[in-house]
Amino acid sequence: MMMAAGEVRLFLALIVLAGLWTALQLYYTPGQESTTELTPAALKQKSVVNTRLRDRPLVFYNRVPKCGSNSMKILLRAIAKNNYFAFHEDRVYVVETFEDDELQIYADLVYRLPTPSIYEKQIYYVDFQRFGFQQPLYINLVRDPLERRVSWYYYIRFGREGQRAIPRNFSQQRMAQTFDECVFNNDWECDAEGKEGFLLTKFFCGHDQICRQPSQMAVERAKENIRRHYAVVGVLEEFSSFLKVLEVVMPQFFRGAHDTWQDLNQRMQPSQMAVEKAKENIRRHYAVVGVLEEFSSFLKVLEVVMPQFFRGAQDTWQDLNQQTNLLGDQRTINRSPPSPRIRKIMRERLKLDYQVYYFIRERFHMQKVQLGIKD
Numbered sequence: 349m350m351m352a353a354g355e356v357r358l359f360l361a362l363i364v365l366a367g368l369w370t371a372l373q374l375y376y377t378p379g380q381e382s383t384t385e386l387t388p389a390a391l392k393q394k395s396v397v398n399t400r401l402r403d404r405p406l407v408f409y410n411r412v413p414k415c416g417s418n419s420m421k422i423l424l425r426a427i428a429k430n431n432y433f434a435f436h437e438d439r440v441y442v443v444e445t446f447e448d449d450e451l452q453i454y455a456d457l458v459y460r461l462p463t464p465s466i467y468e469k470q471i472y473y474v475d476f477q478r479f480g481f482q483q484p485l486y487i488n489l490v491r492d493p494l495e496r497r498v499s500w501y502y503y504i505r506f507g508r509e510g511q512r513a514i515p516r517n518f519s520q521q522r523m524a525q526t527f528d529e530c531v532f533n534n535d536w537e538c539d540a541e542g543k544e545g546f547l548l549t550k551f552f553c554g555h556d557q558i559c560r561q562p563s564q565m566a567v568e569r570a571k572e573n574i575r576r577h578y579a580v581v582g583v584l585e586e587f588s589s590f591l592k593v594l595e596v597v598m599p600q601f602f603r604g605a606h607d608t609w610q611d612l613n614q615r616m617q618p619s620q621m622a623v624e625k626a627k628e629n630i631r632r633h634y635a636v637v638g639v640l641e642e643f644s645s646f647l648k649v650l651e652v653v654m655p656q657f658f659r660g661a662q663d664t665w666q667d668l669n670q671q672t673n674l675l676g677d678q679r680t681i682n683r684s685p686p687s688p689r690i691r692k693i694m695r696e697r698l699k700l701d702y703q704v705y706y707f708i709r710e711r712f713h714m715q716k717v718q719l720g721i722k723d
Contacts, residue, residue: 405463407579407601408484410471412551413443414499415491416584417468423591423609424466431603434462438469445472445555448479455479466601473554473573485598486577490708491584493548493701494686494694500544501527501537502683526683528690540697548701552578567703574708580715581708592721593712 409424411417421437428435446454451474459481461467467484476483490496505523522535530538539545546562552570553559559566574581579597582590591609594602630637636653638646647665650658686694695702716722 404482404485405465406459406461406484407466407598408458408474408486409466409468410473410486410488410551411468412488412490412496412548413470414496414503415489416587417470417489419587419609420489421468422612423605424468426608426612427602427605428466431601432464433601434465436461436465436467438467441470443470443472445550445560447555451555452479455481458484464600472550472559473552473570473577475554483577485579487579487594487598488551488581489584489587489590490548490581490705493698493705494691496548497538497544497694497698498527498686501530504537527686528684531686531690531693538694538697545697546700549704552704562700564700567700570704571707574704574711580712582712583705583709586712586723589716589721589723590712593715593719596719596721597715 409420411420424435455474455476458467458476473486525533527538536542537544541562546566549566549570550559552573553566554569554573558569580590580593582593588606591602591606595605636646636649638649644662647658647662651661
């Protein structure tokens with residue numbers, strides 16, 4: 349039986365609230381609160397470093413998809429203990445617009461979180477004051493809208509290992525099309541009107557009716573929310589500077605963030621020791637490691653080395669491949685960058701998001717200048 353629209357909305361709201369309730373149950377235990385008081389918020393465009401509002405115990409990172417949030421979460425986990433705050437990760441990734449009654453329940457749950465803390469969730473801006481709560485300190489991180497869209501386009505098809513989110517009704521042909529082909533076909537992943545059409549604007553505009561359709565009014569609302577409620581919104585292209593700004597603006601949460609990230613990044617870099625370890629594991633523990641370019645020979649070797657498992661594998665594969673061209677269907681897409689023509693088309697389709705992005709970037713650069721931070 350089909351669910352009514354109201355039932356679907358209630359179901360989605362319950363999913364989101366269940367995720368937050370999980371976050372309430374699973375959190376780091378904070379230690380002694382930092383005594384540093386500098387916590388700028390409600391920043392004005394001309395004076396983008398403002399210390400009028402202090403001691404906000406809750407930082408809200410309403411992260412935009414495909415804008416470096418995994419790097420941020422790795423960092424926040426690493427610095428939480430030393431800076432004596434709790435980091436709460438919401439593991440529900442449904443991004444929806446909610447009505448006031450749903451947002452009231454959500455705000456109530458958020459303010460049950462222990463403080464001081466940083467809470468992250470993939471959600472549009474929420475005006476907590478409307479529901480009787482102090483506004484948290486908002487932070488966020490964005491990237492060039494077209495680069496974000498291209499990254500998202502391939503992520504939903506392939507993602508990180510085991511995490512693709514492509515709709516089940518997509519054909520193999522649809523799966524394999526390039527971003528350029530998507531734009532030429534005007535598929536929903538690449539159009540101007542779909543849910544990704546002005547996503548960046550919606551994340552800063554919020555849940556009101558004005559934010560639900562692409563418009564200049566939605567852009568202006570997003571800018572006003574950024575000016576008034578976001579302590580820092582960085583750009584992914586300048587991630588190192590973003591961390592430096594956070595250290596100065598909110599030292600009680602981000603002290604040592606830049607150095608910690610550099611240490612983490614060095615540890616995550618490939619090394620010759622890792623290469624030698626991989627070689628040793630292959631020598632000692634792998635019966636066969638084939639190469640895709642010689643798949644047929646790989647099956648022949650398996651037949652000889654492990655006949656009890658792979659007897660007849662080569663002939664069976666040939667029969668299957670003649671019937672369905674399995675190997676051709678399973679090849680990974682050519683993730684070629686968008687052509688100049690496609691970039692021009694998409695920049696027009698994303699013109700609202702680009703207004704917000706350029707506003708954020710200019711504001712961020714002004715913060716860097718006023719704080720004396722250099723790349």
